[in-house]
Amino acid sequence: MSSDNRVNSALLESLTHRLQRYGMRSVLFQQNMAQKIGVSHTDLKSAEILNETGPITAGELSKITGLSTGSVTALINRLEKSGYVKRERDQLDGRKVMIMPIPERQEQIKSHYQSLSMATKELCSAYNEQELILINQFVEEITKIMDKENNKLMSERER
Amino acid sequence: MSSDNRVNSALLESLTHRLQRYGMRSVLFQQNMAQKIGVSHTDLKSAEILNETGPITAGELSKITGLSTGSVTALINRLEKSGYVKRERDQLDGRKVMIMPIPERQEQIKSHYQSLSMATKELCSAYNEQELILINQFVEEITKIMDKENNKLMSERER
Structure with missing residues (x-):
């Protein structure tokens, strides 16, 4: 070696x-x-997921979070009650009910992350463009790995 | 601009x-x-924290996790029962009870992370030494930011 x-x-x-x-x-x-x-940890995570994915069905949210269908229904009820999401029939496929994130409320969540975002940006601004591209790419790749590992764990559970 | x-x-x-x-x-x-x-999400997180910190007191674990003293006592009981930790009187200060991670059991946890570790190492091996140093340093800095933000949130709670 x-x-x-x-x-x-x-x-x-x-x-x-x-x-x-x-x-x-x-x-x-x-x-x-x-x-x-x-809010509960699970509810915040789900609100964040919806923020990232945009409108999805309860089934899709259940798949991403690994929660049972029953738990997801209860979760959507809670998020709807606290004004983070609303249910809406899909315009293209009337049989599908989409969970729609409510932008104003999502903005409120984001505002809580402002301090972290600012500190992150300050750290990043110490790097030059070439370095930022490298780090950016690395974070993207490591996120893909996490997705793959998460999918593996979730499909093990389904078996 | x-x-x-x-x-x-x-x-x-x-x-x-x-x-x-x-x-x-x-x-x-x-x-x-x-x-x-x-195990529960909270219990796994605590086992991981102990793995990182080594022996600490219940008070210290309560501070890091943000759990109440009562919750931490219950948590340590559970972790002790499942064999992840044991309580031991501090050799230097007999009044202090330390929570000791049990290495064999912690190794078992680690083994579950093997797939993620392997994939991470494979990704990293595509970078050269200089790039790895840069990424390493970035991850260290961003972790420090997270620590600072966590401490801020926790001290807000105490007030």
């Missing part, structure tokens, strides 16, 4: 470990945020 | 957004994993 490989192997270990630590911090952050906003 | 600034501003937006998406995937991943291992 060349000296370069040894260095890289230590770096890989370090990076894998750090990514795990960052992931854990994200979990803690979301729980802290849910407590601040006054 | 120069064209360079515009490019960077779009990159900053994109990166901030991608980091949030990655964070959400981490939350989903941990929930899926908890379900697979058969």
Whole structure:
């Protein structure tokens, strides 16, 4: 093993470990945020998912969150009651009911993340364009890996 | 605004957004994993925290997780029962009771993360040393930001 490989192997270990630590911090952050906003952790996560996906069906939300159909129905009821979403019949397929995120309320959620967003942007502005492109691409790739691992875990559960 | 600034501003937006998406995937991943291992989300998170910190007191764990003292006591009872931790009197200060992670059981948890670790390492090995150092440093910095934001949210709660 060349000296370069040894260095890289230590770096890989370090990076894998750090990514795990960052992931854990994200979990803690979301729980802290849910407590601040006054919604449950699961409800906040679902509101965030809807914010990202746009209108989807209850079945699709159940698949992404891994919650049972019954739990998702109860969840949508809660989110509807607190004004984060509304149910609407799909204009193209009248049999489908879509869960529509309500933009104003979603903006309110986003505003709570402002402090984190600002700090993130400040950190990023210390990097040059080439570096930002590299990091951007890395985060995109690692997110794809997470998606794949999540899908694997969810399909194991379905079996 | 120069064209360079515009490019960077779009990159900053994109990166901030991608980091949030990655964070959400981490939350989903941990929930899926908890379900697979058969422990609650909170319990798995706490076991992971202990794995990272090493022996700490119930008070310290309560501070990191944001759980009440009562909840933490119940949590430690559960983790002790499932063999993830044991309580031990501190050798230096007999009044302190430390929660000790049990290495074998923690290794079992880690083994469940193997698939993710392998995929992460494979991704990282596509980068050269200089790039890995940059990404490593970025992840470290963004984790510090998360820590700061978490502390802020937790101290708001205490007030």
